[in-house]
Amino acid sequence: MGLSDYIIMRELNFPDINRFERYCQVGGWEAYRTAVKEQTPATIVQMVKEAGLRGRGGAGFPTGIKWSFLPKDVFPRYLLCNCDESEPGTFNNHQIIDRNPHQLIEGVALSAYAIECHTAYIYMRGEFAAAALTLEQAIDEAYRAGLLGKNILGTGYDLDIYVHRGAGAYICGEETALMESLEGKIGQPRLKPPFPAVAGLYGKPTIINNVETLANVPRIVEKGVAWYRSHGTEKSPGTKCFSLSGHVNRPGNYELPFGVPLRELIESPEYGGGMKGSRPIKIIIPGGASAPWLTAKHLDVPLDYEGVAAAGSMLGSGAVIVLNDTVKAPHVAYKMDEFFKHESCGKCTPCREGTHWLVKVLHRLAEEGHAEPDDIPTLHGIYRQMAGNCFCLLGESAVMPIKSALELFPEEFEAIIKASNERHQRNGAHAIPLRVS
Amino acid sequence: MADVTITVNGVTFRVPAGTNVVDAARIGGISIPVFCYHPRMKPVGMCRMCLVQVGTPRLDPATRQPMLGEDGRPVIAMMPKLQTGCTTPVSEGMVINTESDEVQFAQKGVLEFLLTSHPLDCPVCDKGGECPLQNLTMAWGPGNSRFDYNDKVHFEKPVHLGDLILLDRERCILCARCVRFQDELADDPVLGFDNRGRNWMIISKSDPPFDSKFSGNTTDICPVGALTSADFRFKARVWELSSKPVVCTLCPVGCNLSLDMRYDQLMRVMPRENGAVNDIWICDKGRFGHRFIEHESRLTTPLIRKGGHLVEASWDEALALVAEKLAAVQSSRGGSAIAGLASPRLSNEDLYLFQKLFREYFGSHNLDHMPGSAADVDYDEHGALMGVGKGTNLMEMGAESLVLVIGADPEEEAPLYVLRLRAMLERGAKLVVANMRPTKLDRSATTRLYYQPGSELAFVRGLLRAVFDRVGHERLHLKHSGLEQLRKTLSDLSVEQAAELCGVPAETIRAVAQALLEAKQGLIMYGAEARSAGAGMSESLGVLAALTGKVGKPGSGLIALLPGGNSRGALDMGVRPDARPGYAVLSQRGLGAREVWPALREGRVKAVWIAGLDPAAQLPAARAALEAADFVVVQELFLTATAKLADVVLPAASVAEREGTYTNAERRVQRSRQARQAHGEARPDWQIIQGVAQHLSELSVPVAVPTQRVEESSQPVGGKGKSKGPGKTTAVTVAEPSTWDYLTPSEIAAEIAERVPGYAGITYSALAATGQGGDWGRQTNEAIFYDGTNYENSEGIGIQLPNLIEGQKTAVSLGLRPLSKPAHERSLLLVSQSLAYDGDLLLRGSLLERQIPQPYVALSQTDADKLNIKPGDTVRLDSAAGELTLSARVVDDVPAGVALIPANLPNFSAAAVQTGPRTRVNLVKVVTG
Amino acid sequence: MLLETHREAIETIVGRYASPRSAVLPLLYLAQDVYGHLSNAAIREVADILALPETAVFEVVGFYTLFYSRPVGTWMLQVCDDVPCCYLGAEELITALKDSLQIKEEETSADGMFTLQRVKCLAACDRAPVLQANLDYVYDVTPDKVEALLKDLQSRAADARRRGVSGRFAEDFAVTEQGAVELVARDAPYQSRQFEVQGPPPPPEPLPPPEVESGQDRAETRRGSPL
Ligand SMILES: Cc1cc2nc3c(=O)[nH]c(=O)nc-3n(C[C@H](O)[C@H](O)[C@H](O)COP(=O)(O)O)c2cc1C
Numbered sequence A: 001m002g003l004s005d006y007i008i009m010r011e012l013n014f015p016d017i018n019r020f021e022r023y024c025q026v027g028g029w030e031a032y033r034t035a036v037k038e039q040t041p042a043t044i045v046q047m048v049k050e051a052g053l054r055g056r057g058g059a060g061f062p063t064g065i066k067w068s069f070l071p072k073d074v075f076p077r078y079l080l081c082n083c084d085e086s087e088p089g090t091f092n093n094h095q096i097i098d099r100n101p102h103q104l105i106e107g108v109a110l111s112a113y114a115i116e117c118h119t120a121y122i123y124m125r126g127e128f129a130a131a132a133l134t135l136e137q138a139i140d141e142a143y144r145a146g147l148l149g150k151n152i153l154g155t156g157y158d159l160d161i162y163v164h165r166g167a168g169a170y171i172c173g174e175e176t177a178l179m180e181s182l183e184g185k186i187g188q189p190r191l192k193p194p195f196p197a198v199a200g201l202y203g204k205p206t207i208i209n210n211v212e213t214l215a216n217v218p219r220i221v222e223k224g225v226a227w228y229r230s231h232g233t234e235k236s237p238g239t240k241c242f243s244l245s246g247h248v249n250r251p252g253n254y255e256l257p258f259g260v261p262l263r264e265l266i267e268s269p270e271y272g273g274g275m276k277g278s279r280p281i282k283i284i285i286p287g288g289a290s291a292p293w294l295t296a297k298h299l300d301v302p303l304d305y306e307g308v309a310a311a312g313s314m315l316g317s318g319a320v321i322v323l324n325d326t327v328k329a330p331h332v333a334y335k336m337d338e339f340f341k342h343e344s345c346g347k348c349t350p351c352r353e354g355t356h357w358l359v360k361v362l363h364r365l366a367e368e369g370h371a372e373p374d375d376i377p378t379l380h381g382i383y384r385q386m387a388g389n390c391f392c393l394l395g396e397s398a399v400m401p402i403k404s405a406l407e408l409f410p411e412e413f414e415a416i417i418k419a420s421n422e423r424h425q426r427n428g429a430h431a432i433p434l435r436v437s
Numbered sequence B: 001m002a003d004v005t006i007t008v009n010g011v012t013f014r015v016p017a018g019t020n021v022v023d024a025a026r027i028g029g030i031s032i033p034v035f036c037y038h039p040r041m042k043p044v045g046m047c048r049m050c051l052v053q054v055g056t057p058r059l060d061p062a063t064r065q066p067m068l069g070e071d072g073r074p075v076i077a078m079m080p081k082l083q084t085g086c087t088t089p090v091s092e093g094m095v096i097n098t099e100s101d102e103v104q105f106a107q108k109g110v111l112e113f114l115l116t117s118h119p120l121d122c123p124v125c126d127k128g129g130e131c132p133l134q135n136l137t138m139a140w141g142p143g144n145s146r147f148d149y150n151d152k153v154h155f156e157k158p159v160h161l162g163d164l165i166l167l168d169r170e171r172c173i174l175c176a177r178c179v180r181f182q183d184e185l186a187d188d189p190v191l192g193f194d195n196r197g198r199n200w201m202i203i204s205k206s207d208p209p210f211d212s213k214f215s216g217n218t219t220d221i222c223p224v225g226a227l228t229s230a231d232f233r234f235k236a237r238v239w240e241l242s243s244k245p246v247v248c249t250l251c252p253v254g255c256n257l258s259l260d261m262r263y264d265q266l267m268r269v270m271p272r273e274n275g276a277v278n279d280i281w282i283c284d285k286g287r288f289g290h291r292f293i294e295h296e297s298r299l300t301t302p303l304i305r306k307g308g309h310l311v312e313a314s315w316d317e318a319l320a321l322v323a324e325k326l327a328a329v330q331s332s333r334g335g336s337a338i339a340g341l342a343s344p345r346l347s348n349e350d351l352y353l354f355q356k357l358f359r360e361y362f363g364s365h366n367l368d369h370m371p372g373s374a375a376d377v378d379y380d381e382h383g384a385l386m387g388v389g390k391g392t393n394l395m396e397m398g399a400e401s402l403v404l405v406i407g408a409d410p411e412e413e414a415p416l417y418v419l420r421l422r423a424m425l426e427r428g429a430k431l432v433v434a435n436m437r438p439t440k441l442d443r444s445a446t447t448r449l450y451y452q453p454g455s456e457l458a459f460v461r462g463l464l465r466a467v468f469d470r471v472g473h474e475r476l477h478l479k480h481s482g483l484e485q486l487r488k489t490l491s492d493l494s495v496e497q498a499a500e501l502c503g504v505p506a507e508t509i510r511a512v513a514q515a516l517l518e519a520k521q522g523l524i525m526y527g528a529e530a531r532s533a534g535a536g537m538s539e540s541l542g543v544l545a546a547l548t549g550k551v552g553k554p555g556s557g558l559i560a561l562l563p564g565g566n567s568r569g570a571l572d573m574g575v576r577p578d579a580r581p582g583y584a585v586l587s588q589r590g591l592g593a594r595e596v597w598p599a600l601r602e603g604r605v606k607a608v609w610i611a612g613l614d615p616a617a618q619l620p621a622a623r624a625a626l627e628a629a630d631f632v633v634v635q636e637l638f639l640t641a642t643a644k645l646a647d648v649v650l651p652a653a654s655v656a657e658r659e660g661t662y663t664n665a666e667r668r669v670q671r672s673r674q675a676r677q678a679h680g681e682a683r684p685d686w687q688i689i690q691g692v693a694q695h696l697s698e699l700s701v702p703v704a705v706p707t708q709r710v711e712e713s714s715q716p717v718g719g720k721g722k723s724k725g726p727g728k729t730t731a732v733t734v735a736e737p738s739t740w741d742y743l744t745p746s747e748i749a750a751e752i753a754e755r756v757p758g759y760a761g762i763t764y765s766a767l768a769a770t771g772q773g774g775d776w777g778r779q780t781n782e783a784i785f786y787d788g789t790n791y792e793n794s795e796g797i798g799i800q801l802p803n804l805i806e807g808q809k810t811a812v813s814l815g816l817r818p819l820s821k822p823a824h825e826r827s828l829l830l831v832s833q834s835l836a837y838d839g840d841l842l843l844r845g846s847l848l849e850r851q852i853p854q855p856y857v858a859l860s861q862t863d864a865d866k867l868n869i870k871p872g873d874t875v876r877l878d879s880a881a882g883e884l885t886l887s888a889r890v891v892d893d894v895p896a897g898v899a900l901i902p903a904n905l906p907n908f909s910a911a912a913v914q915t916g917p918r919t920r921v922n923l924v925k926v927v928t929g
Numbered sequence C: 001m002l003l004e005t006h007r008e009a010i011e012t013i014v015g016r017y018a019s020p021r022s023a024v025l026p027l028l029y030l031a032q033d034v035y036g037h038l039s040n041a042a043i044r045e046v047a048d049i050l051a052l053p054e055t056a057v058f059e060v061v062g063f064y065t066l067f068y069s070r071p072v073g074t075w076m077l078q079v080c081d082d083v084p085c086c087y088l089g090a091e092e093l094i095t096a097l098k099d100s101l102q103i104k105e106e107e108t109s110a111d112g113m114f115t116l117q118r119v120k121c122l123a124a125c126d127r128a129p130v131l132q133a134n135l136d137y138v139y140d141v142t143p144d145k146v147e148a149l150l151k152d153l154q155s156r157a158a159d160a161r162r163r164g165v166s167g168r169f170a171e172d173f174a175v176t177e178q179g180a181v182e183l184v185a186r187d188a189p190y191q192s193r194q195f196e197v198q199g200p201p202p203p204p205e206p207l208p209p210p211e212v213e214s215g216q217d218r219a220e221t222r223r224g225s226p227l
């Protein structure tokens, strides 16, 4: 099943699509011009609601509904575009911006108009310096064309869009941490409530959406709700840019309608092109590092929010990492949790200490092959002490890799313990070196 | 706020709506363990120790009413995840479970996690024995840890966050209490975190480091031994300490302290909870500035001058000599040849007896509690007459109240007020800060304004006029006299004219007046800089309070920040030449300190008795006078410059070695207890005074008490004109002095209560009685909030005196003295800035001594440019009185037209140039070859 | 002093936000670009410009990984070792770099040219193994490409020095004939791995002149700083 009429990645192969003129040639900025001149903000919100657009940042929360949480008559408001994309396996925002910046800017502008806000910030992870430049250039072009700035197209509507670069912290993708970071503080999540829609950036009502989410908006406005809903499924309408990576022949971003089976993404010659060297699939992580793992037996799971959830995982950011049988589950868990440990902000105890301890044990076990007899109950204990008790979802996510690994591949842990035990017995009591740190 | 009903662990009770679950459970006597939560700070939900199960009644979507189950009780929808109690407000019908398996698993889990990075070095940790981590681990934690001990973090230790506070990083559990205290409460955001995740750690990068007058409090609220004070580190185990309730005499706030003693040694100073005074905080001066009590240079025995040298003597010898000499002067020259100066750090009992001795035995009114410098300010009366109304509690004030801080820098003069004012602000109070120069409190102010240097009186007159214009005749039925005169005085100066004079826009003046009028409760706090404008200032502020209806009721009135711990007591007790205790003005006044020095030189006064003051250190005139005096008695802690000139030196007990009561700026009388044995042979001041009295009456030559007629009047103190007021004149004959046999200070206090207007009922038994009841703070030893640190207050919260208008039905004259034109013969106004860390000899031996600045004069950039002065230049100040050479600083927060010098530095005196409380100087650069 | 050399840029940056504190990150980037790394003095300078408590700015420097409070090489080589990179050659790449540069992770080569660091996912997983040389992405860096890469980076740095530009990210600047320092435009949009494309893209038509309506120039927000 191919898709000719892309929503996000449209005309991505069109040369110089990142230039304003090219983008306009394929109908770009039209939706925005029409909206600002002819449509009320409420109309746009209504369209987005009816289109059933769901947030692509991970939670899949309906965007139109989120927008309608804004308290009436409280101004100024802010729109924040979340481009802190840092979750292992996730890389579609990066590409959308680098290759088709105008679609995002148009989306931001349209959404800002819809929620009646006059200042929007695009928060980019610090590493995306080149992409930030690309975006700045595109924003400059839009200003020069009178699409941004004061009194846009003579309608009296003002809008400024600024690019703000983070400086290396995954947690700043969490919406409240992002606001803290944007306020010039360390990026640690805030207590909720109050929710951002009520009191966000600078204490003002704020909407935060993912890059891909906002990039959908121009298409919805341009082509209409019915057209949009003709893609994807009833509950997950539209398309999704799946970031496919790992041991597949053709890793990359593939925009496919929601509901496409996992198998097609991985195996279709147009997309994943099957596994490298035709090795068997061992682990599929369908939604970025925070998603519980699936295995080869889940290949028929449809890739939409409900389908993946039913399989016991989550679609999350739509990053599909496929690993073959050369990897060891404890090691994958170790690498994943090393990520979470590295990115834990330190604010709450379970995440700060739990990720650290998990990595300590997993490192010893998976990298060094030294295991203690009760490592398995210890690992279970640690993640259970974290699960549900952390301040934000980062800590909760860190539970997933180790939990999945223990659930799906307990024998690999047992094997390491057994081997270590045997070595231990062979070599006498001090086989496990006492590490003095 | 309306109450809601909640059920915790099956027990149902009512709590105020909006309370968080931790506090609410506590009301029901149920403990939820916490680390990061602190009831004085906003909850942050970081440590996750307080996780509990929470459920709320399921509401019928149609009716919004709780749905009822089969048993007829509301169906409770439990939240899927555990919730942090500290961040969850209670709501009607909420069900909370703090004991279920899930909760216990989570609590154990959090504690196990915390202990993974904690070094468990309890045997060498100062917090051991009062450590919340220790205690909570015992109560809620796992029996053992599965974490590999070799994986613990280790850091270089300890880290000096400053002179006073040390950090043992590896013990820190990252609760951010210290950071939040500094940010939210102290407004010294000098602590922060470096790195992130498990490498997250406390840092301070301010310059100078950990620069805060409140830093010590962080060691109390740190729930582990991460923050310790340089003063207590490795000194003692807390269980060896016994806490002695003492009142701090280092500033007019009168914080409640515990002196934690091991046997007879002071180990540390801790706050004692008193919501009405210091809450659970103290400033660093109180905490670290009590090392003087054990300083090796304390006097231990009486000294008598023999052959030009001070030699040790027995008490009997010394007291007899004093009595004999004074009696001799008295009989030959009369009482007026004897003068007495007593320090405002002495207790009420001391001060009362001191003046009583002078008045009864010698018939002398030559009394004062100031050193007699040209810069001494007028006696502050309105701070008592119109002092805060009885029942004022800053802890409870918030919305609808306004505080006007004028001519004051509370952070330096009375540090703890900063915390209290900021807490009021947090609760919604308004804070207007008016000064001639910026102070740190400005950052907290809701309105801040600067008047031209020296124009505060014009500003206040402007306020008065604006108020008067607004209220017109409405308040004419005020019982105070002088309204006509007031109207006349005020009509001389329009708001616009006042604005012109003080440089504050007329509309701002009107807005402040309006805000003060509108506020339900209003306090006016004024300090040294305001008082240096003369008595007209406090008088005008008093009238402002009266006209805006801010006197004689709770939450309203004046707060005067006076130097020392008990200036108010000294004034109340009448240690002044012109009034008896209770502000009863004498028609025939004695000599004040300023007049005593010339009188000594000229031989009109022959003998002087100085208790706890050191004028010789600061005042060349005093030194010369003392050298010329026939007989000098000094009663002191140390051999001060003054003591060195004495004929008899009597070693006095420090505040820690005796009992006594002290009256703070809000006129709250508080009782301080003895914490240690007398130092050497030192005796409490009251005993020394009584000893002299006893010797006097034992003298074989009976004291010739002159029978003199003393004109006394109860005429309004504030009113100057003698003609006004009903002023009943009574002929008083000084009776044969009684023989004194007070056994304890409580007997003196009882007499004070009987005789001193306003002090009725303030007896030791009454002061002790307030200690029960427990209507303040937490329950004793409760293990939740400040667990570990013991702030227990068994001594009571003191008793607030009524202001004299309330208590006595005293009428005050509203008449104002005319506004005098400031003289401008020299270009700069010399302002002495009161500093918390100055040459006060009580700071002797403390870690704070290092923070006392070197003398300097600070100028604005404008003036520096004009005079071609660079920072560090040597400059010469000259005034009508003389010259002074200093090194110059050029700083942003000094306004043009002001030369700012720190007041009261050791080994430095500005007396050479001072012509009065306000001196005008010229300044030139000294060019050295 | 940044305020003297970059006043306009600083004012523009601060002007983007409702609270000046928001400008901390951009100003720290600026200071880092100018000084090479964030020394204590540089951090205090930023605090001073924004009138913030010094500790608050130190906190920020400590929290974010792209701020370097210690001297680092001209090129910061940040190799992603996260899943999936680690299973697609990241470890081999790191070993190759270590061998070539004769340094360990977190160390700087003797010539001060390269600092090697492991980092977490760089969001280019389809082009694994990936590294960032300063902020430039380098894709598909298999160990055999290491030597060439290092040479190229070295020559870029040498080139920058020849142009008289110093400091970190020097290679991003050029000196104009008038002697002003200017940003070198970089245009390296992220390309996913190219597979044989199905049919050529439609030939671009000649561009119509852009429709300019009330066009306005935006204040230059990037001057003086790569970003
Ligand atoms: C630890 C953490 C990291 C996150 N990182 C990102 C991110 O990089 N990009 C993103 O769009 N959303 C991220 N999110 C989700 C955001 O908090 C937020 O839900 C999202 O930006 C909302 O946008 P949407 O409604 O368009 O999905 C993250 C959430 C958490 C808890």
Ligand code: SF4
Pocket (backbone or CB within 6 Å): B171, B172, B173, B174, B175, B176, B177, B178, B179, B202, B221, B222, B223, B224, B226, B227
């Ligand atoms: S030092 Fe103490 S108060 Fe500060 S964060 Fe650490 S544990 Fe908490």
Ligand code: FES
Pocket (backbone or CB within 6 Å): B033, B034, B035, B036, B037, B044, B045, B046, B047, B048, B049, B050, B051, B084, B085, B086, B087
């Ligand atoms: S999270 Fe509630 S006390 Fe720390």
